[in-house]
Amino acid sequence: MMPTQLVNQDNHANDIRVKTVYSGDVMITYINHHITLEEFTQEMVAICRFAPDQVFTMKWVDEEGDPCTISTQLELDEALRLYELNRDSELTVHGK
Template structure:
């Protein structure tokens, strides 16, 4: 999937079309942008994050998305990922923020 590294102050308005979701990933002082399919599984998202953040296959990590109230919400299952995507769509957000 396409990956773009952005600065913290980058607010470009581009985005994926159709059934893709723009994901803004904040990790280790960097902000990266990628696009995921709205039907991605939790395991698929984990693979994407490992690739983007250059985690080793055995490195344990936690993903959190930021909700509409700027609260971090942990993603540890398909159900929690589905809820994050559902709220992203309901709120018509421009991107899903994960850190």
């Protein structure tokens, strides 16, 4: 599966821009508003180049700068809901 950050950005006018920070690198990708946790996890594995069996944690940064874990569909949905509510330019995710 090709990570979406490799796809032409013009195709992402309605998608959510995700800035992912991992191991000192910053990567930009785009996700659909209705992404599942499994799809989101696969996207993070692809762009961060995690080994298939590597255990990792994903955290998004809320409007107050606090890290919030994304480990369930409910937590991912809340991150996306607040992204929409605050009309943020991007969702920032940290991999660990």
